[in-house]
Amino acid sequence: MTVAKSWASVAAVSSARRAGRDPIALAVSVGFFAIVASVIATLWRTAAHVHGGSVAGYTAVQLTWYLYFAEAAVTALNPRQIELTGDDIATGAVAVDMLRPASVVGLRIATEFGRCVPRLTASAVVGSGLALITGGAPTDSVGLLLALPSLVLAVLCNLAAQHAVAGAAFWVRDARSAWFLYQKLIFLLGAMLIPLEALPHWLHRTAELLPFVTMAYAPARLASGHVEPPLLLLQLGWLVVLVAAAVAVFGAGERRLQVVGG
Amino acid sequence: MRPIAATMRAAVAEAWANRSAFWTQLAAMALNDLVWVVFWVLFFGKVGTVAGWDRTRVLLLLATVTTGAGIVLGLLSNARRIGQLLVDGGLDAALALPVRTLPYLLVRRVDAVNVGDVVFGIGLFFVACHPTPERTALYVLGATAGALVLIGFLVLVGSLSFFTGRSEAGDLGFQAVILLASYPVDIFSGATKALLYTAIPAAFVSAVPARLVDHLTVSDLATLLSAAVVFVTLAATTFAIGLRRYTSNALWTRA
Amino acid sequence: MTATTPALRTGLSTAIEATRLTKSFPTGRGRRRQFIEAVHDISFTVESGERVAYIGPNGAGKSTSIKMLTGILHPTSGSASVLGRLPWRERRALTRQIGTLFGQRSQLWLELTPRETYRMLGAIYRLDTTRLRSRVDELGELLEARELFDQPVRSLSLGQRMRCELAACLLHDPLVLFLDEPTIGLDLLAKQRFRELLVRLNRDRGTTIFLTSHDVSDIEQVAERAIVINHGRVIYDDRVAAMRRELLATKIVEVALSEPIAFTPSQGVTTAEASASALRLVVDTTVRPVREVLDTLLTIGQVTDITVTDPPLEQVIAEIYERPRT
Numbered sequence: 109m110t111v112a113k114s115w116a117s118v119a120a121v122s123s124a125r126r127a128g129r130d131p132i133a134l135a136v137s138v139g140f141f142a143i144v145a146s147v148i149a150t151l152w153r154t155a156a157h158v159h160g161g162s163v164a165g166y167t168a169v170q171l172t173w174y175l176y177f178a179e180a181a182v183t184a185l186n187p188r189q190i191e192l193t194g195d196d197i198a199t200g201a202v203a204v205d206m207l208r209p210a211s212v213v214g215l216r217i218a219t220e221f222g223r224c225v226p227r228l229t230a231s232a233v234v235g236s237g238l239a240l241i242t243g244g245a246p247t248d249s250v251g252l253l254l255a256l257p258s259l260v261l262a263v264l265c266n267l268a269a270q271h272a273v274a275g276a277a278f279w280v281r282d283a284r285s286a287w288f289l290y291q292k293l294i295f296l297l298g299a300m301l302i303p304l305e306a307l308p309h310w311l312h313r314t315a316e317l318l319p320f321v322t323m324a325y326a327p328a329r330l331a332s333g334h335v336e337p338p339l340l341l342l343q344l345g346w347l348v349v350l351v352a353a354a355v356a357v358f359g360a361g362e363r364r365l366q367v368v369g370g
Numbered sequence: 371m372r373p374i375a376a377t378m379r380a381a382v383a384e385a386w387a388n389r390s391a392f393w394t395q396l397a398a399m400a401l402n403d404l405v406w407v408v409f410w411v412l413f414f415g416k417v418g419t420v421a422g423w424d425r426t427r428v429l430l431l432l433a434t435v436t437t438g439a440g441i442v443l444g445l446l447s448n449a450r451r452i453g454q455l456l457v458d459g460g461l462d463a464a465l466a467l468p469v470r471t472l473p474y475l476l477v478r479r480v481d482a483v484n485v486g487d488v489v490f491g492i493g494l495f496f497v498a499c500h501p502t503p504e505r506t507a508l509y510v511l512g513a514t515a516g517a518l519v520l521i522g523f524l525v526l527v528g529s530l531s532f533f534t535g536r537s538e539a540g541d542l543g544f545q546a547v548i549l550l551a552s553y554p555v556d557i558f559s560g561a562t563k564a565l566l567y568t569a570i571p572a573a574f575v576s577a578v579p580a581r582l583v584d585h586l587t588v589s590d591l592a593t594l595l596s597a598a599v600v601f602v603t604l605a606a607t608t609f610a611i612g613l614r615r616y617t618s619n620a621l622w623t624r625a
Numbered sequence: 626m627t628a629t630t631p632a633l634r635t636g637l638s639t640a641i642e643a644t645r646l647t648k649s650f651p652t653g654r655g656r657r658r659q660f661i662e663a664v665h666d667i668s669f670t671v672e673s674g675e676r677v678a679y680i681g682p683n684g685a686g687k688s689t690s691i692k693m694l695t696g697i698l699h700p701t702s703g704s705a706s707v708l709g710r711l712p713w714r715e716r717r718a719l720t721r722q723i724g725t726l727f728g729q730r731s732q733l734w735l736e737l738t739p740r741e742t743y744r745m746l747g748a749i750y751r752l753d754t755t756r757l758r759s760r761v762d763e764l765g766e767l768l769e770a771r772e773l774f775d776q777p778v779r780s781l782s783l784g785q786r787m788r789c790e791l792a793a794c795l796l797h798d799p800l801v802l803f804l805d806e807p808t809i810g811l812d813l814l815a816k817q818r819f820r821e822l823l824v825r826l827n828r829d830r831g832t833t834i835f836l837t838s839h840d841v842s843d844i845e846q847v848a849e850r851a852i853v854i855n856h857g858r859v860i861y862d863d864r865v866a867a868m869r870r871e872l873l874a875t876k877i878v879e880v881a882l883s884e885p886i887a888f889t890p891s892q893g894v895t896t897a898e899a900s901a902s903a904l905r906l907v908v909d910t911t912v913r914p915v916r917e918v919l920d921t922l923l924t925i926g927q928v929t930d931i932t933v934t935d936p937p938l939e940q941v942i943a944e945i946y947e948r949p950r951t
Contacts, residue, residue: 375748377745380734380745468750617699618698
């Protein structure tokens, strides 16, 4: 188990280093994040001003921090991860990796996470700067502090879930449609585009039961100045479940590959 | 014209060749666009109106931008790839043929995914935007003009790769204009708003054409058509200059 | 079918003329700006109906030269004339009369059948439908590819694809055909067939063939003349027959031995490498036939494996490079 853990950290660090080596690509990614986040933040800030200063319990400042952090959590990921994992499985590239499913999944998540680190860090920094300038100071810095580990957990949950979905590529050859749907679910049910509290009641309740809230809402809520530590526990809980799901899917798929002869 | 038409016909045949992928991609994009409708419905459900925009107006905006952008990105899809074609040698393939380079490149590829946008846009217009004959005619005119502005802008930023040797400018420009054209332009403040009517003409891709449908004014029509002419001309000129530079220098390639 | 001499077809006896072509590329920015000279002072003339191999190692300047001759690139200095036209000035007019086949880049669209691509190309080259149809049939006969034309390109083997590719660049009956590494990736049989087709094309239609390649057999079997370039300069330009006589007569014989033998090099044979279990000899076949060398080896030693190969192109070129300039 310790060996597996150290392999994972090695994989994570080395892919982080590799990703950090292309500064122009990173700048372009982060630039794009900044533009997208700023646009949606402007929209909601304007809405708040029109609405008497707040919407769904969030002031304009809080909305600003919310949206920058929600966006940072989601855009840190390689946008086509599901597709790429799906392609790897379909072409049999994963077969090479096939040790035990737990190791495969663990290693892949660790590697992908490493790759996200430069983007996540840069987005968090740039996003915070922009939130400060366009919105104002965070309403509760403790919340902001908690939002940082929450960002990390959000990315890990997202990666685990994507691997569970991509694992479906063992059965279905084209994972692209899965990706599209998945991304939209985060936008709405992960409360990335609309704060959870602004959703109609039935949608709010549904979203709370699904894992997507761990991927955007949790760090956003904390950053917006709502100090709610149980969110971190929620993320951890879902992380365990999602990783287990990914392992189960990969394990079942591996058996199928062996039978079919990938 | 005949070479260009024949190339376009082949590009459509190519996209159509894998029938199941064609329909899946089309459906996926339509679904993707539908999610944005859901977003706006939820947003305005909570907020009411913002900066003079309400749900009805935004849906018209969406219909216009998906149709116009879909035409460009679906049927003339290489418009967004000019930079990439330069960098990966796709331009040389075009130069080996007795065709006018830019038109050939533009029609050379059809992207089924974005045809889904067109289908969605038309559907949305007819379902949610009160399609009287007048409004429909204006919608068609507006989407076409918006498409021209978009294609001009994309070719322009893509052609910058002739001078920089990298394809990022084209890519970023494409993402930015599409993003900004998908939001009601009046939520933006002075400087940004001015930008959207000039350097990154997102307003002319969606907001102004949509405005025409609701309320046709001479000034809006004139500015929209002028924008189309300006960007198309700029694009053609920049591409021509860049091409001349390319053929006299070219990127250093393995000889 | 009567062979039309290309001179009659164009009224020109010279197909390609390069005069002191030079091309340098800028690299780096500002103070670190340098110029890399890809091609320097290249001059040669190709007559209508010739088959010329343009050879050189990677980075020698072949692609740059072809790009200039086909109008994709302007030279830094010097001039060229292809079918009487200045390529980079009259690109579109020239491309109507020449064909290009680049091994790395396909003209055929993967998802379509070759015939569908031909229909598009027919429109691009402004061939009317009847003429196009008869041309496609003709090429189908010539290239023995008729049954391939209606299958999606994606389903064809590489060898089959190359034949259809060749048809694509011949639709408009070009006077000059430029080929850049056309046999790359093909198996031996397919390469053979392809070379025969090129020769037949040249003999029947008088199409000038200008071919770049790494493959010595391409030179031996297709070309009548070879122009060798290295480091951007022409270092050899002569009939292939002469080259063969002087240089391609060398063969490399490698044997694996189960016991060491004492092999004394004799006239025409030099030992390149010797160990207890292997021997590598360079044989000048104009002095001593390979057969003799093999007989000797088999008689005096316990040979477990034999390989006879051509010297690598780099070696041939190295040898050319060492000779005084012709």
